[in-house]
Amino acid sequence: MSTAWAVAFARSLELMNPLRADHISPLDMFKIGVGPSSSHTVGPMVAAIAFREGIIKDLAGQNKSDLRLQVELYGSLSATGQGHATDGAVCAGLCGLSPRTAEVDDIWSAMPNLQESPVLKMDNLLVAFQPSKDIIWHGWFMDGQPLPHPNTIRFRLFEGDKKVAERVILSVGGGFVESVNPATGMRSAPADRDPQIKVAYPYNSAQQFVEQCTKNSLEPWQVVIANEATRGLDEKTLRAKLDEILDAMEACIERGLHTDGILPGGLNVQRRAKKLYEQIKTGVVPGWAGNDLRPSVFAMAVNEENAAGGRVVTAPTNGSSGLIPAVWRTLKETENLARETMQNGLITASVVGALVKVHASISGAEVGCQGEVGTSCAMAAAGATIMLGGNVHQMEMAAEIGIEHHLGMTCDPIKGLVQVPCIERNAMGAVKALNAASLALASDGTHLISLDRSLEVMKQTGLDMNQKYKETATGGLALG
Ligand code: SF4
Secondary structure, eight states, X not given: OHHHHHHHHHHHHHXXXXXXXXXXXXXXXXXXXXXXXXXXXXXXXXXXXXXXXXHHHHTTTOOOOSEEEEEEEEEHHHHHTTTTTHHHHHHHHHTTOOTTTSOHHHHHHHHHHHHHSOEEEETTEEEEXXXXXXXXXXXXXXXXXXXXXXXXXXXXXXXXXXXXXXEEEEEEETTEEEEEOTTTOOEEOOGGGOTTSOOSSOOSSHHHHHHHHHHTTXXXXXXXXXXXXXXXXXXXXXXXXXXXXXXXXXXXXXXXXXXXXXOSSSSOOBOOHHHHHHXXXXXXXXXXXXXXXXXHHHHHHHHHHHHTTOEEEOSSXXXXXXXXXXXXXXXXXXXXXXXXXXXXXXXXXXXXHXXXXXXXXXXXXXHOGGGXXXXXXXXXXXXXXXXXXXXXXXXXXXXXXXXXXXXXXXXXXXXXXXXXXXXXXXXXXXHHHHHHHHHHHTSOSOOSSOHHHHHXXXXXXXXXXXGGGBSSSSSGGGGO
């Protein structure tokens, strides 16, 4: 299996579409969805919606009967998909429920409903589909071949015994999905990510981004706003959407701070954020007097909500969804930040996330937790630096510190649940992000290792990392 996994990951890098960092929007990095996982929950749900919409379009007007569907989950999706609710997410997507807009209760009742009444209604098509029988959990090979990506899904629609449609979709981390072109085997870029579109200030490395800012005397967020405008998203609309994202992050923190009990999944993990927050408010937090536990508690509040399958924002993934809201909320409370500053921080953070996505990975199944909590820490450190008045050199330095001290961090979630070590890991990442920003702000931004170099190391470390530490729940802490 380890050889197959290595081939799958190497292929996933080889077959990557020519996505550039300057083509990834802040709205790609921050997506409102549901827990517990962006790659194993949101991505499969998005993939199922794409399959459903494709079938409705392709078979429109055709008189089809005796249709039945099979969904095959491969690789890491199979290894940890039950703990990550991948099957439930696929069912919700096949029913046309969006992770962004559907009620959370409706999402999680889709699978039991289908189990009881095993027919999907896709426009005027009726498709037999019983989750317990028609969702098939596979290993690391598809038809005897290594997978195109560790998180691969295949949808196959049959009319009687005849296959009428097949689609292979990859959940590549952070809720991003890509299709595999059956003719070329290449991963396809979404239409609005056409690399031929020329943005106002092109960049595809941290160095180029810094140069665009300095050469044109632009703040980091201004570069992105101009590029987004080139692609048809005006600043007013972008800021309105970022506001929605900030609202969703705030609401998630609040729910987490006011909910207690045991998290689902069988590990019997007790929620801690509510009690800790009550302690903070009464000033009885034990420990070092100079410590401020708020970033940790805010992060835990979000990740507890995520673990419970609640509404969260990918930042850049669900597993790492607590860190950025925690840093933004802490700085809002301590620095009285304006809303626009917080939006600028998100835009800046998204640049770092995009660079990681293009040059390494934001998927725990590809590179371990350095790609999730590590990336989020680097994003938060960059955003915090800018929100606190730093310049682009300090921003790049903060991001580098954030990622450098997560290099090699494994993904070994116990029982495949996004609980241990994930919840505390976000707390620790939030603290590190604030510290990285402070260290960068205390300097002139001069430092030895560049962010670009750190991302090269991150990718290579991911390639070298044993597959049992990449979201398969077969090594490390996952062994108990
Ligand atoms: S250990 Fe890290 S990468 Fe793995 S599921 Fe948890 S947060 Fe995600």
